[in-house]
Amino acid sequence: TVGGEQMPFAAHCVHAKDGMDGKYGVLGLLYMIGDTDNEFLNIFEDHLPAVPGHRRLADVDHSSISDFTGPVDFDKAYAGLALTEYWTYDGSFTTPPCTEAVDW
Numbered sequence: 001t002v003g004g005e006q007m008p009f010a011a012h013c014v015h016a017k018d019g020m021d022g023k024y025g026v027l028g029l030l031y032m033i034g035d036t037d038n039e040f041l042n043i044f045e046d047h048l049p050a051v052p053g054h055r056r057l058a059d060v061d062h063s064s065i066s067d068f069t070g071p072v073d074f075d076k077a078y079a080g081l082a083l084t085e086y087w088t089y090d091g092s093f094t095t096p097p098c099t100e101a102v103d104w
Contacts, residue, residue: 008033012094013074017103024093025103029077040076044068 007030017023047068092100
C-alpha cells in the first residue's frame with residue numbers, strides 16, 4: 001500500500017546481487033488500471049493466464065501458466081517515470097518463506 005491505498009497491480013523484477021550470494025534487489029512497479037496502453041505490459045500481457053476471480057498465480061491450475069518466453073526490455077518498465085522519485089528499504093521476499101535478504 002502507499003498512503004493506505006492498495007494498488008490494483010504490482011510487478012516485481014527480482015535480481016540476484018553480483019558477488020553477494022543469497023542477496024537480492026527488487027524493483028517494484030505499481031500500476032493503476034486504465035485505458036492507456038503501457039509499452040512494457042504490452043510485451044507480455046496477451047500471454048498471461050486469464051482466470052476470473054483469481055488474484056495470485058498460486059491459485060491457478062498450473063496448466064494455465066503463461067506461455068511467454070521473452071525477451072523483455074526492462075528499460076520499458078520505467079520509461080517515462082520520474083527516476084528521482086522512489087522509495088528504498090531493506091525487506092523480504094513477498095512469498096514464503098519471506099526471506100529477509102532483499103533491497104527494495
